[in-house]
Amino acid sequence: MKRSDHIKGITYYLTHLRMQVEALNSLNLQDDNVHAENFFRDFLNLALGYNLVNINIISPNATAIDLGDEDERIALQVTSTSDIEKIKHTHSRFLKAGLESKYDRLVVIIIGEKKDYRVATLGTEETLVMSTSDDVWGITELLKKIGDLPTPKLEPCLDFLRKELRVSEPRGSNEVGTLIRLIEVLSAAEEGLSVGDNREDPDPERKIHDRFSNHAEFLERQYVELHEIYGQALAEVNKYSDLSHVRLRKLQVYLMRWSDRVLNDCRGDPVLALDTLTEKVLHMMGHSDAEYDDGAVRYYLIGQLIACNVFPNKRVAHA
DSSP, rough: OOHHHHHHHHHHHHHHHHHHHHHHHHTTOOOOHHHHHHHHHHHHHHHOOOEEEEEHHHHOOOOOHHHHHHETTEEEEEEEEOHHHHHHHHHHHHHHGGGGGSSSSEEEEEESSSOSOOOEEEEEETTTOOTTTTTTEOHHHHHHHHHHHHHHHHHHHHHHHHHHHHHHHHHHHHHHHHHHHHHHHTTTTOOOOOOBBOHHHOOOOHHHHHHIIGGHHHHHHHHHHHHHHHHHHHHHHHOOOOOOOHHHHHHHHHHHHHHHHHHHHHTTTTTHHHHHHHHHHHHHOOTTOOOOHHHHHHHHHHHHHHHSSSSSOOOOOOO
16 A cells, blocks of 8 residues: 555544544534543554553543653643633643643644634743644644654554544545545634525526526536546545534535635636635645645535535525
8 A cells, every 4th residue: 555545544534533523522422532532642652652641541530631651741632622712721720730840742632623823822931831833733733743654654553543443434546535635624614604695595507507607518517527537536525424514514604705705806707716716725725645636626616616605696685
């Protein structure tokens, strides 16, 4: 198996874990957060060479941290909450417990996506400085660290994830990895839940053949051509995805509002706007050793255009 295949597999499993924990949290079922402590203990020991122990096992209801490696002097808190207040609270309790005498570094691992924090650092040189850039890891940051590992390290990491998470794995392909990452990024975007004056009821016939009549043939032909290549891959990703209702709603609203702005910037030209969206989405997805497939991104966006989540129709104002 190639290096890129290992990375795609690891990305799939960690993304599945994030979605699973998010879905449980939305139902106020947080048992998996407890299991996640042991999961990350074993995974990080394997991947990054730590010797972490679960502090909550040694000292039940530990006040500030979940995992610790006294040899490397690093402590970790595992959480599904990405708010800055949670990070501040963890740092404060860490200092209150005097744990800086045992550990030189405090890291918060978020089983999800970290936010852009306005606060750059917490603490002082006299206590313990925590960087919100370097010491807060979301799944994306963790994947970057995994991506820097030597190839022989990747296979045991993937084997561990397969054994521990026990989820069906879609066929290994670049388009699958691209679509998984695409949905992950778009569903994490913050745009609120209001669609404004955009219509939510799909009306692709009026949109494509009326509103975009000059480009209708091109859009339809491209969708059909891309569907032959990527349709099965997207079906597999949707089949195995645990995207919660709230996150799916965020994805739809974000695409509606953002694509509408891009279309306006492109003076109503859907082809130019689609090119722009594809380029911007690829940029949002970041770097991958496997290289993301721009055709898969384009196919997904055209599909969302047909579903009226991209370039949405407007509500008709009544007098």
